[in-house]
Amino acid sequence: METALTRHAGIRVPLICGAMYPCSNPELVAAASEAGGLGVIQPITLVYVNGLDFREGLRKIKSLTDKPLGFNAIVEKGSGAYTGRMEQWIDIALEEGVRFFITALGKPDWVVKQVHGAGGFVYHDVTERKWAQKALESGVDGLIAVNRRAGGHAGRRSPSELMEELQDLSVPVVCAGGIGDERRFREAIDLGYAGVQMGTRFIASAECSAHDDYKRAIVQAVADDIVLTDKLSGVPCSVIRTPYVDRVGTTAGPLSRRLLRWKKTRHWMRLFYTLMSARQLKQANLRGLSYKDFFQAGKSVDGIRRVEPAGDIIRRFEAALPSPVTPD
Numbered sequence: 001m002e003t004a005l006t007r008h009a010g011i012r013v014p015l016i017c018g019a020m021y022p023c024s025n026p027e028l029v030a031a032a033s034e035a036g037g038l039g040v041i042q043p044i045t046l047v048y049v050n051g052l053d054f055r056e057g058l059r060k061i062k063s064l065t066d067k068p069l070g071f072n073a074i075v076e077k078g079s080g081a082y083t084g085r086m087e088q089w090i091d092i093a094l095e096e097g098v099r100f101f102i103t104a105l106g107k108p109d110w111v112v113k114q115v116h117g118a119g120g121f122v123y124h125d126v127t128e129r130k131w132a133q134k135a136l137e138s139g140v141d142g143l144i145a146v147n148r149r150a151g152g153h154a155g156r157r158s159p160s161e162l163m164e165e166l167q168d169l170s171v172p173v174v175c176a177g178g179i180g181d182e183r184r185f186r187e188a189i190d191l192g193y194a195g196v197q198m199g200t201r202f203i204a205s206a207e208c209s210a211h212d213d214y215k216r217a218i219v220q221a222v223a224d225d226i227v228l229t230d231k232l233s234g235v236p237c238s239v240i241r242t243p244y245v246d247r248v249g250t251t252a253g254p255l256s257r258r259l260l261r262w263k264k265t266r267h268w269m270r271l272f273y274t275l276m277s278a279r280q281l282k283q284a285n286l287r288g289l290s291y292k293d294f295f296q297a298g299k300s301v302d303g304i305r306r307v308e309p310a311g312d313i314i315r316r317f318e319a320a321l322p323s324p325v326t327p328d
Contacts, residue, residue: 012318018199019072019199022049024042024046027064031207034065038100058092074103094115094120099121112138123142125144129166133169136169142171143171146177149177152237153238182316185320186321200301201304217297218304226241240297
């Protein structure tokens, strides 16, 4: 099945293995691409979790597959050092042949300029129409529509509501959130999405380096076990409800909420939360539920009942696609 996403990314199956901190290890990224989907490199994970020089890590992934790869760029305005490093990573990715980029959390105009100059494509994460319009003003080629069933930082609309809101914008729209089985995958395609992006489903894969307790929690969870907490990043984030989450609560304290509302302190508070959550998620990933930490996941857990190879997941989803129509 050919869609705008498959053409832009150069892939066979309109399915993206979404970038995840700290779970996008080289083996998972490569396995998703090798099977016909798109594995997306998360550079912070590659460098700070997997402990690899960025170019070295990218070449390791390329040694495992010769299929197209994607790159995830968090472009929220931050320190000059962070922006400079992201620019450098993007340059290296382009030098190494990556031509599909997914941006999030900021204005992607400078990424678009770099990538378009090399003949690549940029899709941007959005949760509603106003952010989509701002992204289009920056020249992006497509949208990743993050709905309310997503893991991590979820949106507020259902997949159908979000598609209805974005379908007239004349760019491809990819469904992100709540897809853990073939039925929901096919539903998204039938709604008019150019493809889907999945994260939680690939954490419960053989190639993912996440701790077995994390994978087991996903397999055992149902949609009602997913709760929102703002203690990870300062904005609501979907996690699996555990005794630890119940004990510490899901709401930031009054001082933190006040600082998050003020324009001058909002960025620094989010940075603080991000650094703290990065440490927590890394330790949870390495040590498992015995460490009693947060495990990000979306409502797609409803459709995930076993840990299996990433390639098997993609091939099974591919089989659920509508057959191409042969002209008379």
